[in-house]
Amino acid sequence: MEYKVKIDAFEGPLDLLLHLIKKLEIDIYDIPVAEITDQYLDFIHHMQKLELNVASEYLLMAATLIAMKSRMLLPKPELLNDEDDDSYEDPEMTREALMQQLLDYRRFKEAAEALKDSEKKRLLLFAKPPSDLTRYENNDLTTIPLSGRATMHDMLRAFRRLMLKKKLEQPLNTKIDRQVLPIGQQMNLVLQKLKTSDHGLSFHSIFSYPDRTHLIVTFLALLELMKMNAVTCVQSANFDDILINLGEGADDFEANENPFDY
Amino acid sequence: MILKPTKIRSIIEGLLYLTGEEGCLIEQINKVLPECTNQEIINYVEQMKKDYEADEASGLMIVDQPKGYRLTTKPFMANYAESFAAIPKTAPLSQAALETVAIVAYKQPVSRIDIEEIRGVKSERALQTLVVKGLIKEVGRAEGSGRAILYGITPVFLDYFGLHDLSELPPLSEMMKHQNEQIDAYDLFYDHYKETIKEL
């Protein structure tokens, strides 16, 4: 018999037993305890890699099998009183229980196999992303009934789960935490963004960090720039996004010498 | 206005196209086609399924999803589709996860201990994977001191395995009736195992 097997080729002691039963052409309804025990022990001796955390399950089964085998070799105690029965474990009962366990496990293993088939088929099927129906709809997310929406908690849980999955232990925002943001520097940044963008920037896009200090400093920087005519702000209607464009004073602005570094 | 059957069919096809991988609920189709009953819609789609399948010149097919349908490419298209980089590949479930999800599906609501008793091994990791993938979820707590978490399957499970509803799972008890056939299936299973073993 070929024994060069890693333990992870099997899902556990029951799986290994089923494998042996199959391989030795044993009738699962009449398992020869001595033979299966020897084979089982032989097998786990030869397993190349018996990891400690999984080994216990295999060893427990080995112990059960050995106990069963040795009891079967012993003569049955005779003239038992009902009261004395407690101390005696009938190996036939243990064998019956093991058989039942194996049958149960095999049923689910077969069910898993059927599912695996469905999965395999399913993974071969592809579909396009949903079409953009916005041209047909009022694209107002607020029309989604509150009950149907994903909540903040949904989002945060999704995120935590993701972080856990990736085992990213370091907070992502260490870079921007406690960062000192002089207004002058922020004014510069806004101007640079505007200069590299050919169509102006939306008010919102300037506030790109979820950090209170950053928001306030950026807002102050924007007010300063407006005062200096370095930028102009346009809002086409109430509550519309404000569009920021370079102003006439932009070229005069010498950021490094500005007095707003407080 | 009474719609012709061909028209109804074309509308269903159009909706299935538009919704793509999200698929379309029977109920949604019904809202667009209020003149049809749900049963009529089901009949139309079932006929369309057959037609797609029979049409060798078509690369498309319709599959079930919970309470609805989805238009997908036929399996043979997988080879061709994979050359389009944008399609993300999904890794199949591990053997442990498959066994665990099968137990949850047939025995729900079920606790981790119940599952471990059947499998004979620790199943915490497999359960966690399945929860993260959304295939199972906590559906309650067992009575008694431990108040163990009880697991059940989710609509994602049905979708993942291409089932309309749980009743489409082959009954376990029936599987027992055909033990001889099952043994053959088991042989096949272990043939597969041997391959795995060789690869190791």
Place this chain on the structure above:
Amino acid sequence: MILKPTKIRSIIEGLLYLTGEEGCLIEQINKVLPECTNQEIINYVEQMKKDYEADEASGLMIVDQPKGYRLTTKPFMANYAESFAAIPKTAPLSQAALETVAIVAYKQPVSRIDIEEIRGVKSERALQTLVVKGLIKEVGRAEGSGRAILYGITPVFLDYFGLHDLSELPPLSEMMKHQNEQIDAYDLFYDHYKETIKEL
């Protein structure tokens, strides 16, 4: 191996379906079907165009676009698409979309590559969905040769998640402190599958 004309047709149909509203370049089809010349592909598609048009039971058609084709719904479908779009959406954002939008909220401005690094999977579709829904938008371009699109969140994001401003997002460092508890909290996430499986 020589492919049958019906097979070639079905492959083209499958590719056109998968590329959806983006469409497919003749050149791309040719890469998948190297045994056909561009002219042969054009002939196939032109024939398919006619067939779709003549088929009253189909809601789809093929339209030209520069150097390629696109599968789309027939014009009459607009009405039905509209009534479909008017159905109140009860489906919350997908898992992929939630993960992606969380990353954008915490890391903005952030490129697709950054997001994919964190998630470990392609995220183009999730980004596309979020842009379409108005939750995120392009806020600039990364420096460097690629000039990758940088994404940030929009006022719709704040509104959708019921925030007054971004400072109301819990700091990441706090969130990450309770990782162990989170494992149990995961299944709560699937609470939005409000229906238990029995109700399906």
